[in-house]
Amino acid sequence: AGATFISPFVGRLEDIGTDAYQLISDLREIIDFYGFDTEIIAASIRNTVHVENVAKRGAHIATIPDAVFDKMTKHPLTDSGLTQFMQDWKIFKGE
16 A cells, blocks of 8 residues: 555645755655656745746655746736737727
């Protein structure tokens, strides 16, 4: 019998000087090599860099706080692009 989930706490691991990203990479390599039906849930996510790096390292899931998730959806170019799109749409519709 194996674990359904493994949940490394990224922020807490960093607090004690452990390379959480390498741990996730190693866990993913073991899971894939042996064909385990186990998913990695990256927890203790504190910033957008954590989200990016755990995704790159192969975490299946990340528990992302609302504040971090909000930061992931905000970008000046997204805002200006949306504004331009809405202006173009109004012109297209003849407003």
